[in-house]
Amino acid sequence: MTRKAQSPEPADLSCEVCGQMPEPTKARLTLANIAVMLPIELLVHAAVVETHLPYVAKVLVLTLTATVLVIWVAEPSASRMLRSWLHGPALRHRKRLNTAPALWRARTVLRDQPGSLQKITQALARLDTNILSIHIHPVAGGVLDEFVLSAPGNVGERELLEALRDGGGRHPHVWPTTALAMADGQTKALSLAARIAGNPDELPLAVAELLSARIVPVTAEGRQELAASADAGTVLKIPTAWHGPVTFYRPGEPFTPAESARAHRLAELAEMLAYSDNR
Known part of the structure; x- marks a missing residue:
């Protein structure tokens, strides 16, 4: 042998x-x-x-x-x-690797007013960082913006956090990601499932990202702020076991049965993980 x-x-x-x-x-x-x-x-x-x-x-x-x-x-x-x-x-190859673009996922809260997004994009542009995708969620006191960023290899987490703060962002978070963040629906659903597995509380934001939809905020009286033009096809409600149902709204683009099924499966996954953590 x-x-x-x-x-x-x-x-x-x-x-x-x-x-x-x-x-x-x-x-x-x-x-x-x-x-x-x-x-x-x-x-x-x-x-x-x-x-x-x-x-x-x-x-x-x-x-x-x-x-x-x-x-x-x-x-x-x-x-x-x-x-x-x-x-x-070898040294030139190593230098190219060190300066190659890296993908990052970023999240920060902005004021819901004109010019807020422009200010933060200008702050990122000073680092030669490109915004590949953006998703906006309405939250109390503003909007929560989620970005997929392509930054030079010499730009790290600290520089990105400083840029987000300089652009007017509050409570910024940055973490590395991969090309899966730009993948197709099925692959994206699997990637978001892994994200929920790490933190079940990410369910509302993960589903909103999967469906390119808005989370419908709940008022202090417990009522949901839905637009008058919203119809049944553009509204999707997902039941959760630990903090009530979460409603999503996508104006002008009704949810498909496949999208609804994926969202409900993610909710079931989050519920199982939350239940296992509490045992």
């Missing part, structure tokens, strides 16, 4: 002299060694040829001297002196 070949450890792939990863290509390493060794070889030959030693002694001196200089001087010097050139392709 043949043994399975083991993959090399990261330390085995790094340069022994400068520690950069990965090991430079053989072609570049050969050219670097030639560039360093050639002057040394010429100097040694010139010095030995001028001596009056016998021919055999000259050959031995040249061989030993050149070997020692190549092993102990030339190769380490080439790796140190030409480090940036030796590892140039």
